[in-house]
Amino acid sequence: MNQKEANEYRRVQNAMKEKFNKLTIGDQTQYIDQTKLFKPLIEVQNESSKAIQDKIASNQDVLSNALVPFTTEMKRRNDQVDFPFVDFPKEIEDVPQSSPIKKDTYDLHKLLSDTDMENLQDMSLPLPSQVMIDKNYEEVLDKIKTLNRKHGQHLGEGKASKKDQKEREL
Numbered sequence: 001m002n003q004k005e006a007n008e009y010r011r012v013q014n015a016m017k018e019k020f021n022k023l024t025i026g027d028q029t030q031y032i033d034q035t036k037l038f039k040p041l042i043e044v045q046n047e048s049s050k051a052i053q054d055k056i057a058s059n060q061d062v063l064s065n066a067l068v069p070f071t072t073e074m075k076r077r078n079d080q081v082d083f084p085f086v087d088f089p090k091e092i093e094d095v096p097q098s099s100p101i102k103k104d105t106y107d108l109h110k111l112l113s114d115t116d117m118e119n120l121q122d123m124s125l126p127l128p129s130q131v132m133i134d135k136n137y138e139e140v141l142d143k144i145k146t147l148n149r150k151h152g153q154h155l156g157e158g159k160a161s162k163k164d165q166k167e168r169e170l
Contacts, residue, residue, distance in 0.1 A: 123147055
């Protein structure tokens with residue numbers, strides 16, 4: 001390697017170092033320059049935010065200084081006043097206390113006419129509300145299926161119909 005090539009190599013190496021430093025450190029100097037430019041604005045904002053915080057704190061102190069005596073005075077007056085409705089006993093004597101059982105209430109009869117209710121009584125079927133109370137759904141459904149088959153044979157037209165026209169109308 002001769003002297004000319006060595007100088008060229010150093011020159012390229014130094015140029016690369018400078019370029020690298022500009023890329024990495026150049027951004028830092030740009031940010032430092034920007035903070036110097038914007039320093040007056042930043043300081044004004046910091047001062048104003050501190051002033052606002054101080055005003056809020058002083059307003060809270062004023063408010064609490066006004067409310068604390070007011071609330072203590074209200075408590076004192078409430079303790080002195082005799083409210084007749086406050087002294088009711090929580091339980092009635094000799095009656096066991098329990099929470100009421102919530103029952104599902106539906107108007108099951110609104111779709112039934114008087115004729116429907118009479119038909120249910122004639123077939124000795126309970127009313128829907130009674131079925132809800134007793135919760136004997138399966139028994140009632142079985143009874144309905146039996147009655148349906150029993151009366152269905154009277155309405156049939158083919159060989160399955162065992163009754164004549166007069167008995168069917170009945």
